[in-house]
Amino acid sequence: MQVITKNLKNIKLAKGLLLNARQVNLPYLERSKSRQGYTFEDGEQVLINLPRGGIMRGGDVLVDEAGKFYLVCAMPEQILRVTSNNQLSLMRAAYHLGNRHIPIELGLNYLHLETDPVLADMLKQLGVDVSTESMPFEPEHGAYGGGHKHGHDETFAEDYAVAQSVFDSRHPQHDHDHDHDHCHNHDHSH
Structure with a gap:
C-alpha cells in the first residue's frame, strides 16, 4: 500500500505531470482528516498520512512516498x-x-x-x-490557518507574518521616550 505524505498546496504543476494522477474524491469532512485510508473504485488502497492541522482542498496535489501524484477532488x-x-x-x-x-x-x-x-x-x-x-463545500480556513491552532502547524509562520504586517500597517512604530499608560488605575505591587 502506498503512503501519501505530502500535499503540494498552492503549487502550480505542469498539466502533463497530472495526466496520470489518480483522483482522490472526498467530501469536506474527509478532506479535513490528515490520517485516513482511501480506496479507489478499482480496489487499490492508499494511506493518507499528512501533517496534522491541514485541510485538503479541491485541486490540491498529493504525493506518495514513491513520488506518484494524486489530485484531490471536492465531492x-x-x-x-x-x-x-x-x-x-x-x-x-x-x-x-x-x-x-x-x-x-x-x-x-x-x-x-x-x-x-x-x-x-x-x-x-x-x-x-x-x-x-x-x-x-470549501469553507474558509480561518484568519490564522485551518482550524484551532497552537502555533506549530506548517503555515503558522506565514499566517503570523501576514497578521503582523496588517497590525504594523495600522500601528506604526514610534521612536521616542515617554511612559505608556496601561489605561487602568491600580498599583502594580503584586
Whole structure:
C-alpha cells in the first residue's frame, strides 16, 4: 500500500505531470482528516498520512512516498446555501455562524455551510433565504490557518507574518521616550 505524505498546496504543476494522477474524491469532512485510508473504485488502497492541522482542498496535489501524484477532488455534498437581497442580513447571518465557530464558505452574495436543521431555522429567523444544494463545500480556513491552532502547524509562520504586517500597517512604530499608560488605575505591587 502506498503512503501519501505530502500535499503540494498552492503549487502550480505542469498539466502533463497530472495526466496520470489518480483522483482522490472526498467530501469536506474527509478532506479535513490528515490520517485516513482511501480506496479507489478499482480496489487499490492508499494511506493518507499528512501533517496534522491541514485541510485538503479541491485541486490540491498529493504525493506518495514513491513520488506518484494524486489530485484531490471536492465531492458534491448536501449543504445549506444562505442568500439575501439585504447585505446587512447576510453579514448578520455570517456573524452568528462565526460566533458559533461554524465552518462557512463565503461568496459575494451567499454563505454555504454544512446541513444542520437547527442552524437552518436560526438563519430563517434572521430573515435570510436558506436552501439545500448539492455541491462541493470549501469553507474558509480561518484568519490564522485551518482550524484551532497552537502555533506549530506548517503555515503558522506565514499566517503570523501576514497578521503582523496588517497590525504594523495600522500601528506604526514610534521612536521616542515617554511612559505608556496601561489605561487602568491600580498599583502594580503584586
